[in-house]
Amino acid sequence: MRKKGEVFLFLFIGAFIGSDLRYLESLIFKTSSGFPLGTIVANLSGALVLPFLIHYLQDRFNLSKRVILTLSTGVLGSYTTFSTFTADAYRLYNSGxxxxxxxxxxxxxIGGFLVAILGNYWAASRAFNDYVKREGRKK
Known part of the structure; x- marks a missing residue:
């Protein structure tokens, strides 16, 4: 039972950080036209960072499942937002x-899909560079 309580605590902390980052980002990318640029920036940056986190940072720094869960579900889960995406889309639809x-x-x-591919490529590229550096030191 203790482990589940710890998981919820770490998710709570991660969600707190992610939601604060999301709010700050929405203030930075606020537009006068009503176009939801802030939501796009949050969702695309999250789609880029998540594969990098899972495929590179986890292996490179031997991050625990708790840390990955905190960063992916907690921080990125509250930073990115499907509900705001759908609300923004409906608002644009409703206003014509x-x-x-x-x-x-x-x-x-489409952009989310493409930046997720880019995030995977970024992770693979970093892993390859690390491998080359490691092998170069052995010689």
């Missing part, structure tokens, strides 16, 4: 901003 809606949906869905 069809061009913004199409741009928003395209950037978020």
């Amino acid at each position: 901003q069809w061009v913004f809606l199409l741009i928003y949906l395209t950037i978020t869905m």
Whole structure:
């Protein structure tokens, strides 16, 4: 039972950090046009960082499952936001901003997929560079 309590505590702390980062980011990327740039930045940066976290940082620094859960589900889970994405999309739809809606949906869905691929590539590239450095030192 103690381990589950610790997991919830770490998730709580991670979610606190992620939600604060999300709020700060929304203030930085606020637009006067009503276009949800802040949500796009949060979701795309999260889609980039998550594969890097899972595929590189976890192995490179031998991070525990608790740390990975805290960073991925806690921090990134509260930083990125599907509910805000759908609310923003509905707001654009409801206000008749069809061009913004199409741009928003395209950037978020296709862009999210592409930056996730980029995050995986970034992780593989860093792992390869680490391997080359390690092998170079052995010679």
